[in-house]
Amino acid sequence: MPEGSGGAPGVTMGGVEWFTADGYWCSRLVFQRGLAALYLVAFLGAALQFRPLIGERGMLPVPRYVARVPFRAAPSLFHWRYSDRLFAGCAWAGCAVSAALLAGVDGWLPLGAAMALWLVPWLLYQSVVNVGQTWYSFGWESLLLEVGFLAVFLAGDDVAPPVLVLFLLRWVLFRVEFGAGLIKMRGDACWRSLTCLYYHHETQPMPGPLSWYFHRLPRPLHRVETAANHVTQLAVPFLLFTPQPVATGAACLMAVTQLWLVLSGNFAWLNWLTILLALSAVDFRLLLGDAADPPSPLAAPPVWYEVLVVAVTVLVLALSYRPVRNMLSRRQVMNTSFDALHLVNTYGAFGSVSRVRQEVVIEGTADPVPRQDSVWREYGFKGKPGDPRRRPRQYAPYHLRLDWLMWFAGLSPAYARAWFGPLVERLLEGDRDTLRLLRHCPFPDEPPAYVRARLYRYRFTTWRERRETGAYWERTYVREFLPPTRLDTAGRRGS
Incomplete structure (x- = not known):
């Protein structure tokens, strides 16, 4: 003492x-x-x-x-x-x-x-x-x-x-x-x-x-x-x-x-x-x-x-x-x-360490009916990886709570069961408070007709890849996380 x-x-x-x-x-x-x-x-x-x-x-x-x-x-x-x-x-x-x-x-x-x-x-x-x-x-x-x-x-x-x-x-x-x-x-x-x-x-x-x-x-x-x-x-x-x-x-x-x-x-x-x-x-x-x-x-x-x-x-x-x-x-x-x-x-931290990084990428389209050739635009988050060419940012000690939970969603959909559906619903509504949590909304004038989520594997680029492309990440599509989803006539989510 x-x-x-x-x-x-x-x-x-x-x-x-x-x-x-x-x-x-x-x-x-x-x-x-x-x-x-x-x-x-x-x-x-x-x-x-x-x-x-x-x-x-x-x-x-x-x-x-x-x-x-x-x-x-x-x-x-x-x-x-x-x-x-x-x-x-x-x-x-x-x-x-x-x-x-x-x-x-x-x-x-x-x-x-x-x-x-x-x-x-x-x-x-x-x-x-x-x-x-x-x-x-x-x-x-x-x-x-x-x-x-x-x-x-x-x-x-x-x-x-x-x-x-x-x-x-x-x-x-x-x-x-x-x-x-x-x-x-x-x-x-x-x-x-x-x-x-x-x-x-x-x-x-x-x-x-x-x-x-x-x-x-x-x-x-x-x-x-x-x-x-x-x-x-x-x-x-x-x-x-x-x-x-x-x-x-x-x-x-x-x-x-x-x-x-x-x-x-x-x-x-x-x-x-x-x-x-x-x-x-x-x-x-x-x-x-x-x-x-x-x-x-x-x-x-x-x-x-x-x-x-x-x-x-x-x-x-x-x-x-x-x-x-x-x-x-x-x-x-x-x-x-x-x-x-x-x-x-x-207390404790990182009792287990993931070997592979998986990220949920959320996209929207303005097409009233999604087609194979529909243009899907990606929502950008402030802190979590998204655009492979964007350098990760420093935010701590400030805490981006949605970005942090999105990492858990990439580990397992069970982590996001309570809040991911409401998040998608608010994106479809164009909720201003929710959009303020994001770095970039690809639909500034009116909300999308459909939103989907896809799971990607992310890895840091090598020194050579970084020199050639300028990218910090390389990502590969894994599977669908949420199929194209819209708001029904009652204002609730539907697909």
């Missing part, structure tokens, strides 16, 4: 101050500002994407969901009332509060008020995630909520960060990394043979602008990358709980590994939030010297605050039982919440 450097009175045990760690004042500052930035990104994505996804006329409407799922199973203020206007208000309010926290407004407030301000985005995002259904079912949502809850108890700028909360942040980081390492070793033989990176950069959900180059690295280097990943996830996390400077070295190594993942793909804010967790374990005095010290003497923490932090620590440790049992189980599952508030969760 981190130790305070003196100067911040707190609870003493045997004459040694242990409750606060004023030496981590800079670590807390970096962590809080980074977390506020990620909150801002998350709320911005919710505000801009919710209408076609979970709005009143969305593919998976919130009103329909809350009508069948009780409040205790998915606590959310939208159980009380839902409207698109209310959801938009909550999302933009979350943006405003996050921006205020990013600007450091909490540092101007008394301790209790600062904690209340940090509680607001956590409550608002909790309400969003718990009605977000498939669109919000990923590990980084639970991770943001778990970390956001702990951030409430990190105090304001005038009180040193509590040792127990810093320990709990390391405990989250340990479970994120160690859980991911275990699921890899148990889940897919290619991780054990060090060959998964032969495929990963090409088949990951949403490649980034450098993914083509990562994929084309020499295979021996891919094996070194995989082995280094195992060390970072299975051995290094234990060093987080050792004295400084070892813990700082371990945290920095984790941060560098996560930056490598940032460069090689688009994983929303998962990597950035993991980096922030690592930075919370860094003793910046080792790196910056006196510049990492607080600008003014820190106040003594009030008793009520100490009691509250101890109670939260006991709660988190008690709730950790099921995630730890899962992590150690041979039937380990990843990215699962064991309580409705996402207070303590289990």
